[in-house]
Amino acid sequence: MTDAPKPVGGNGNGPKSAYFLSHADQAIERRTLAVLVDNEPGVLARVVGLFSGRGYNIDSLTVAEVDASQHRSRITIVTQGTAHILEQIEAQLLRIVPVAEVIDITNSKTGIERELALVKVAGTGEKRVEALRIAEIFRAHVIDTTNESFIFEVTGASEKLTQFVDLMRPLGLVEVSRTGVLSIKRGKEKG
Amino acid sequence: MTTKTKAKPASEATAPRMMTGAQIVVEALREQGVSVMFGYPGGAVLPIYDALYGQDAIRHILVRHEQGAGHAAEGYARSTGKCGVALVTSGPGATNMVTPITDALMDSIPMVVITGQVPTHLIGTDAFQECDTTGITRSCAKHNYLVTDVTQLARIIHEAFYVATTGRPGPVVIDIPKDIQFATGPYIGKDGIFKPTYVPQRIPKTDAIKAAAELMTKAWRPLFYTGGGVINSGPRASEKLRELQELTGFPVTSTLMGLGAFPASHPDWLGMLGMHGSFEANNAMHDCDLMICVGARFDDRVTGRIDAFSPKSRKIHIDIDASSINKIVRVDVPVVADCAEALDALITEIKALKRKIPDLSAWRDQIDTWRARRCFTYANSAEVIKPQYAVERLYALTKDRNTYITTEVGQHQMWAAQFYHFEEPNRWMTSGGLGTMGYGLPAAVGVQSAHPDALVIDIAGEASIQMMMQELSTAVQHKLPVKVFILNNEWMGMVRQWQELLHGERYSHSYSESLPDFVMLAKALGGHGIRCDKPEDLDARILEMIDHPGPVLFDCRVERAENCLPMIPSGSAHNQMILGEITGNEVGEAGRKLV
Ligand SMILES: Cc1ncc(C[n+]2csc(CCOP(=O)(O)OP(=O)(O)O)c2C)c(N)n1
Ligand SMILES: [Mg+2]
Numbered sequence: 001m002t003d004a005p006k007p008v009g010g011n012g013n014g015p016k017s018a019y020f021l022s023h024a025d026q027a028i029e030r031r032t033l034a035v036l037v038d039n040e041p042g043v044l045a046r047v048v049g050l051f052s053g054r055g056y057n058i059d060s061l062t063v064a065e066v067d068a069s070q071h072r073s074r075i076t077i078v079t080q081g082t083a084h085i086l087e088q089i090e091a092q093l094l095r096i097v098p099v100a101e102v103i104d105i106t107n108s109k110t111g112i113e114r115e116l117a118l119v120k121v122a123g124t125g126e127k128r129v130e131a132l133r134i135a136e137i138f139r140a141h142v143i144d145t146t147n148e149s150f151i152f153e154v155t156g157a158s159e160k161l162t163q164f165v166d167l168m169r170p171l172g173l174v175e176v177s178r179t180g181v182l183s184i185k186r187g188k189e190k191g
Numbered sequence: 192m193t194t195k196t197k198a199k200p201a202s203e204a205t206a207p208r209m210m211t212g213a214q215i216v217v218e219a220l221r222e223q224g225v226s227v228m229f230g231y232p233g234g235a236v237l238p239i240y241d242a243l244y245g246q247d248a249i250r251h252i253l254v255r256h257e258q259g260a261g262h263a264a265e266g267y268a269r270s271t272g273k274c275g276v277a278l279v280t281s282g283p284g285a286t287n288m289v290t291p292i293t294d295a296l297m298d299s300i301p302m303v304v305i306t307g308q309v310p311t312h313l314i315g316t317d318a319f320q321e322c323d324t325t326g327i328t329r330s331c332a333k334h335n336y337l338v339t340d341v342t343q344l345a346r347i348i349h350e351a352f353y354v355a356t357t358g359r360p361g362p363v364v365i366d367i368p369k370d371i372q373f374a375t376g377p378y379i380g381k382d383g384i385f386k387p388t389y390v391p392q393r394i395p396k397t398d399a400i401k402a403a404a405e406l407m408t409k410a411w412r413p414l415f416y417t418g419g420g421v422i423n424s425g426p427r428a429s430e431k432l433r434e435l436q437e438l439t440g441f442p443v444t445s446t447l448m449g450l451g452a453f454p455a456s457h458p459d460w461l462g463m464l465g466m467h468g469s470f471e472a473n474n475a476m477h478d479c480d481l482m483i484c485v486g487a488r489f490d491d492r493v494t495g496r497i498d499a500f501s502p503k504s505r506k507i508h509i510d511i512d513a514s515s516i517n518k519i520v521r522v523d524v525p526v527v528a529d530c531a532e533a534l535d536a537l538i539t540e541i542k543a544l545k546r547k548i549p550d551l552s553a554w555r556d557q558i559d560t561w562r563a564r565r566c567f568t569y570a571n572s573a574e575v576i577k578p579q580y581a582v583e584r585l586y587a588l589t590k591d592r593n594t595y596i597t598t599e600v601g602q603h604q605m606w607a608a609q610f611y612h613f614e615e616p617n618r619w620m621t622s623g624g625l626g627t628m629g630y631g632l633p634a635a636v637g638v639q640s641a642h643p644d645a646l647v648i649d650i651a652g653e654a655s656i657q658m659m660m661q662e663l664s665t666a667v668q669h670k671l672p673v674k675v676f677i678l679n680n681e682w683m684g685m686v687r688q689w690q691e692l693l694h695g696e697r698y699s700h701s702y703s704e705s706l707p708d709f710v711m712l713a714k715a716l717g718g719h720g721i722r723c724d725k726p727e728d729l730d731a732r733i734l735e736m737i738d739h740p741g742p743v744l745f746d747c748r749v750e751r752a753e754n755c756l757p758m759i760p761s762g763s764a765h766n767q768m769i770l771g772e773i774t775g776n777e778v779g780e781a782g783r784k785l786v
Binding site: 041 | 325326329330333334335337339354386387388389512513514516517
């Protein structure tokens with residue numbers, strides 16, 4: 001959140017008070033946020049606790065240390081809310097003492113989101129062949145196989161993964177494990 | 192724990208002094224300038240208590256309940272602007288601190304709470320008096336630490352003070368396992384403590400100040416809406432507020448938390464705003480064309496009905512906590528900064544503009560018509576003491592002294608806010624955000640310990656006072672001559688009032704049955720008891736209270752069924768105040784569901 005003032009007009013002739021805008025925009029948006037934190041004990045609990053305590057949604061969450069020397073971890077959170085709530089989420093995250101930075105991946109032109117899924121499919125005959133054919137189209141790797149089953153490893157945007165899983169369903173889908181969304185920005189810059 | 196301190200330059204580096212964890216605690220507190228702390232011992236903090244034994248740099252005030260230690264630390268902090276410190280044991284000691292920690296978070300009070308913890312190797316085993324203190328306090332403290340390495344202890348304590356006192360202040364908890372208190376480690380001084388992920392923005396951005404000054408020099412119906420942030424920022428913020436007000440001539444209102452930042456005797460003072468605020472303040476909020484919010488947070492007790500809140504105004508919001516801005520109410524000019532810095536920058540900018548500020552006389556006239564309603568008028572009585580009269584007399588008889596006021600929570604708190612007037616910051620301590628009954632007496636203990644010669648009065652209710660009553664014994668032990676002025680209406684008056692307003696006068700469990708004899712109770716605890724039930728005796732009895740050299744419990748018997756007015760019922764707009772009498776039909780179905 002920045003404190004750059006919004007444009008305001010003079011003696012009541014300019015645009016209406018921003019106050020009236022607060023109810024205009026109630027559409028629910030989905031947003032991916034990368035949260036860079038000091039990797040200290042309890043930091044994940046603080047972030048998760050903020051969401052549960054203030055009634056915000058978490059669609060997915062991933063976390064791992066990304067810079068051991070600087071003790072930095074990166075948490076990627078996919079959340080939903082109105083524009084106003086999403087603005088609050090960012091501001092509230094920044095209040096947490098060990099949170100260094102919050103990056104809005106969704107609204108960044110260079111943001112990339114990826115997810116990985118492990119998908120177990122069991123079947124024989126036609127269905128087994130069809131599963132393998134679709135896996136190829138999705139560039140999924142087979143990481144385990146028996147006479148009656150495969151485990152596919154597939155990466156990509158979340159929607160692509162969901163589509164893949166849906167296609168496997170009639171072909172003997174047994175179970176799915178997904179990482180949740182990871183995020184990074186294109187180009188040579190950091191952050 | 193990870194190291195985040197900036198390394199000292201080699202030239203300065205000398206071999207650190209080695210000491211036990213317990214000694215590190217005491218040494219770090221001493222270096223932080225702590226001269227008074229509040230606490231209660233137990234198994235998991237015995238090494239720290241041992242390190243406190245026989246030293247006289249830090250005065251330890253032994254309370255009677257850990258909650259008392261927390262509120263005392265809050266009172267100390269609010270009356271001095273310094274960080275309050277409390278020390279309690281593990282398990283029940285820590286859980287008893289949860290209320291004051293939350294209270295300090297809500298009201299942005301700097302406080303460091305040290306809790307003992309079971310030894311590291313027992314953590315997670317459900318050991319005797321083990322509780323997950325950092326887990327329990329994570330959402331109610333600004334930050335917390337579990338110390339697992341004695342070499343980090345000194346740094347953590349200094350960092351805790353830094354976090355508690357900077358930015359938007361708040362409570363910080365340090366949980367120290369007993370083995371860490373015994374272990375030997377290096378003492379590290381407070382210089383150079385720096386946390387890269389925590390950098391409060393104190394200085395406002397120039398474009399924000401320019402935009403704010405632009406609006407302020409063109410407004411016809413401007414209003415300062417100030418809050419606790421002005422007090423928390425330090426005395427300089429109050430000075431700058433007065434300076435900016437003098438420069439602009441704008442009227443000023445304040446939240447409950449901000450009382451004293453602007454002098455109540457000033458002709459442009461409108462009184463407190465909000466649910467029990469003045470008619471003129473609330474109407475000015477509703478009708479202003481420019482609202483300059485300084486260190487306040489648009490709390491629901493202040494805004495009333497949000498979609499009818501100040502519909503015609505542009506809004507400038509100065510706050511050091513960016514998340515407070517646009518949280519409840521959309522503003523036109525957000526200014527993330529320390530109040531004093533922002534006010535100072537505004538003064539400079541407005542002076543530089545050299546603009547003629549619009550003539551405010553029409554606005555002043557309008558305000559005067561609201562003032563003329565004299566919204567705090569009450570029907571006085573020659574037979575019974577009206578609670579408003581009691582506070583008026585208390586004010587008249589104590590205002591020229593060096594007085595500090597604390598309160599409990601309820602009608603008496605609001606009457607105190609309405610009828611006791613403050614000229615200076617840091618003189619008024621009340622639990623605003625959490626509304627904690629039981630706050631006032633321990634807070635008064637904390638205030639008195641910081642100002643031994645001052646007159647410290649807790650304006651109390653007979654129900655609230657029973658929540659932390661035992662702290663009178665603390666006051667007796669430590670020779671802290673606090674005065675507890677109970678507006679005894681025999682009811683949880685505020686609850687009774689809401690039941691009258693919202694529940695058809697069905698007074699469920701709000702009568703204070705089996706009240707103690709407060710005069711005898713005062714005696715039993717080693718204090719002095721006074722009772723008064725006649726208006727004509729009141730002055731003499733108040734003077735007796737003031738003159739008594741020790742702690743006093745004053746049982747002031749007041750009108751039982753008095754309502755606290757004016758009032759904006761929850762869910763109503765600022766210009767829909769109840770002024771005269773409650774009829775029971777003021778609040779609709781939706782409003783009844785609000786708190
Ligand atoms: C710890 C706590 N419990 C309950 C409440 C709810 N509450 C608010 S005011 C009040 C009654 C206070 O009665 P009293 O202290 O006699 O004050 P009065 O309103 O009569 O002046 C209650 C129960 C509270 N604020 N704090
Ligand atoms: Mg009462």
